[in-house]
Amino acid sequence: MWSHLKDKGIKLPEVSWEKINQDILPVLRKMEKVGIRLDLAKMDKLSRETEGIIKKLEKEIYKNAGQEFNINSPSQMAEVLFEKLKLPTKGLKKTKTGISTAASELQKLESGHKIIKFILEYRELSKLLSTYLKPLPLLVDKNSRLHTHYGQDTSTSRLTSSEPNLQNIPIKGEWGEKIRSAFTAEKGMVLIAADYSQIELRIVACLANDESMLNSFKKDEDIHTRTASEIFNIPLNKVTSAERRAAKTVNFGVLYGQSPYGLSQTLGIDQKVAADYINKYFIKHPGIMNYCNRVIDIAHKEGKVETLFGFPRALPNINSPYRNLADSEERMAINTPVQGTAAEVLKLAMIELDKKLNNKDGARMLLTVHDELVIEAPEKMAEEISKLVKEVMENVIKLCIPLKAEVGFGKNWAEAKR
DSSP states (O other): OOGGGGGGTOOOOSSOHHHHHHHHHHHHHHHHHHOEEEOHHHHHHHHHHHHHHHHHHHHHHHHHHTSOOOTTOHHHHHIIIIIISOOOOTTOOEETTEEOOOHHHHGGGTTTOTHHHHHHHHHHHHHHIIIIITTGGGGOOTTSEEOOEEEEOTTTOOEEEESSOOTTSOOSHHHHHHHHTTEEOOTTEEEEEEEESSHHHHHHHHHHTOHHHHHHHHTTOOHHHHHHHHHHTOOGGGOOHHHHHHHHHHHHHHHTTOOHHHHHHHHTOOHHHHHHHHHHHHHHOHHHHHHHHHHHHHHHHHSEEEOTTOOEEEOTTTTOSSHHHHHHHHHHHHHHHHHHHHHHHHHHHHHHHHHHHTTSTTOEEEEEETTEEEEEEEGGGHHHHHHHHHHHHHHSSOOSSOOOEEEEEESBHHHHHO
16 A cells, blocks of 8 residues: 555565564563552542532532532533523534533533533543542552553554553643652652654655655644644744644644534634635645545545555445445544554554663563653663663654654653653
């Protein structure tokens, strides 16, 4: 599927996805056995703090609603918001029982009434409490270490985490940082967090041979700022943080085959505006447009697509007469080669890193979360191991542009991420 890239001077990987998936297994089993230390006192403190805030939010919600009701009941929530408070329902999705009160829908009403802000925060904190703060401390071993189980998604080639799932721990925001601060290094050790920077966008730039995106990466520009400059037609130095966030959504939306309707829903904008953003994007990035068209064409002809390493994803409904099924698989066709290749690059880095850490005085990999690795190492070796991790991750495979890994260390996961 990717043999044409040789004509572009791109060296294809010599290792197969079967070999990668075979070699990663002992690495994953080792990580499962080691686990990561959880600060139980910190988790207890966060639990009590969260419960206190939730109680205050309950009072604010009842006060603004003018009555008490079951905040966790969608039907009672809808009754309060749309019948009693008369909040507008135009543009909101409907369920079998009425107007949806899902977070994505309530966010559209946030500027209309302050109760919405309290409800969204209540839900977020309730989920953190029930998913992480309460259950995780119950799952540690006698040494306060938490062990997850790693698997491999047979559809995408990505690694999965379960029992417990540590890949869904919040990354951004105040609470994401608070929870990560409870994942700590042992005494005399540090945690090293290493994260691939925009690896999927770098991969699609190479697969698509998109000159504009390749040049941007070669100049080490912020790709989202560059995209904002292009779709909003403003100078790079005039791009605001809000415009950059919107451009980031466009960058990844195109990568996931998002339609103008899907993008409009995500950004909360008119569908015609969303379509204009996508059109401007493709005008600036014809290589990406050709890539999307090419993989969709291959998927229709062969009923599958492949990653750069040859991992196949079957798309049995790509030629379905039902447009929603075919559209869904066309989106998978666009994304799978990118997402799957990124997953395989990370696995290669983990395999190589495992070999190099074997003689590093107790340094060991603990976690992998999407494009990120967490390593525990002796404090005295923090700089040395950080440098090694960065070198391995950035050089495990040679693409047409360099890979970039951001590496930090600290006494806990949040500190290392900073």
